[in-house]
Amino acid sequence: MPAEVVIDFSDVSFITPPSVAFLSNFTYWFANAGAKVAFDGLNVNRAAIKYLDDSMFFEQHLGSKLDPSSYCRSTTVPVRKVAKTDSYGWLEFEFIPWLSEKSGLSKASLAEVKTCLQELFNNISDHTVHDEGCVFGQWYPNINKIIVSIGDFGIGIPQNVERVVPNLSDNGAILKAAEDGFSTKSLPTNRGAGLHLLLLNVVQRFCGTVTIRSHAGYVEFVNHEGKIYSVEYESCGFCIGTTIDLVLYTDRIPHADDEEEFEWF
């Protein structure tokens, strides 16, 4: 690991919401490994840099905003590092109330979204030594779309799956990890059902998409005629740990009451 890493923003003209979470994660990863991280080419008059500043990216990593007048936009949840133990509070008191207010959906209607994110934090805790992830959310009010990205700098899905099913490609490992019933853990008591349930809820039930990047793996899960389909891409880079993007359309999430009649399957 080099003693100093400089991230040059000179050529950055556009930045997507998932990239904000990834970049933040990437920066923390270097810092955790003992490297001093510096940023170069920062011109807050450029839209991409302004977006990062408004997302509180520089406040997180430099201790202050580049431009004192930058502010967190009402359509974003600022990027931040969340430990598993803090994730319950972040979801309950920050993220879900924010999304509920923006979308007009009740907390009960957003319970699946909350659970999916909680599952991801539980997964991070189960599979990384750092027990924390970077999260960022962007709301698009005109099309009722929300993007939430969570990145961790754990060992990554390919290395984790390798322990149970060796010799898969990185995309193959992501597909394996998303299968119903697949777990690297042996007992129900230490097993989650995170990725499959994530796809079931976000993709199949709510017609959203899930994108998973880990190492050289890059797979998108989409809904086609009510079923989950995977689209494999060739990654143009390497993702440290795992970054998962959820795209949801809040007008596709049905209203739920606080209490509903339960029937066993």
Place this chain on the structure above:
Amino acid sequence: MVLIISSVVRSCDTNEQGDVVRLEIIKHLSKNEKVTLDFSGVTNVTSSFVNSALISLMPQYDVRTIKARIQVTRANRQIGTMINDRFRSEQRLRSSYEASAIS
């Protein structure tokens, strides 16, 4: 017997919280009582919680017994769906293990 979930755990997020609920359930099932799980005030449950609270009853109690002796009340859509999803998935998994063991 009605077990008010929010009176025994603060939330339903972790395996550890599921363990607390399972031990409460077993206390009553072992006395041949029926148990009603009351989820009033609970906004959501994770798969880790359901795995520890309910799926882990399975070696001791089969699904038919669990369905006959445990009722769920005042649960929202997410809670109901998660419980059923986890049981369906676990049944499929156990059936495929049994099938591969036989062959």
